[in-house]
Amino acid sequence: MTITTFTDKYISPIHPSRVFKASVVDSHNLIPKLMPHAISSIQIIEGDGGAGSIKQINFAQGGNFKSLKYRVDELNEESLVYKYTLIEGEALTDKLEKITYEIKFEATEDGGSVSNVTSKYYTIGDFLLKEDEVKAGKEKVIGMYKVVEAHLLQNPNAYA
Incomplete structure (x- = not known):
């Protein structure tokens, strides 16, 4: 197994607590309402949405993926830290x-x-992941982030 780590920063004009409440x-x-063309629903499968919960993202028909599941590892509203692990779905591939x-x-x-975003990819065997191979996924996440940001800019009292 190899672990490949990427770090990214995203700047926003929105206060961090508002971005955290809306996007996490x-x-x-919120996300299925803002992006129904991409995400049909996000379900809490297990738990209350906090640490230990399992969530499933169901993508709209016609996309590359049907669904994915992730486990919430930490959701700290005071320190504004969110950690989660993608545990199931087509995005994991066989590698x-x-x-x-x-x-x-x-x-x-x-x-x-x-x-500040840190992502760690745990590969199977000796497979080495290159940044180009995760670029499309990163671009989709940035796109979602921008949609949430635009919503918050248009609605200054939302998630205040």
């Missing part, structure tokens, strides 16, 4: 055991936020 805490309600994500939202001096 209430994602199962990936799991993918873990850690996202930390921090305030910027201008009242916005920076999201």
Whole structure:
């Protein structure tokens, strides 16, 4: 097994607590409403949505994937840290055991936020993952993040 780690930063004009509430805490309600063409639903399969919960993302018909499941490892609304592990679904392919994500939202001096994202890909055997192979997935996540950001900009009292 090989572990390949990627780190990324995303800057937003939105305060970190609002971004966290919208894109993490209430994602199962908000994301399917904002992006029904891509995500038909996000279900809490096990738990209450907090640490230890299992969630399933069901993608809209016609996409590359049908669904995926992930486990919430940490959801800390005080420190604005979210950790989860992708445990099942077509995104794992036959070369990936799991993918873990850690996202930390921090305030910027201008009242916005920076999201520091660390993703770790646990490969099966000697397979070495290259950044090009995860680029499409990263672009979809950034697209979702931008949709949430636009919603929050248009609705300044939402998730305040």
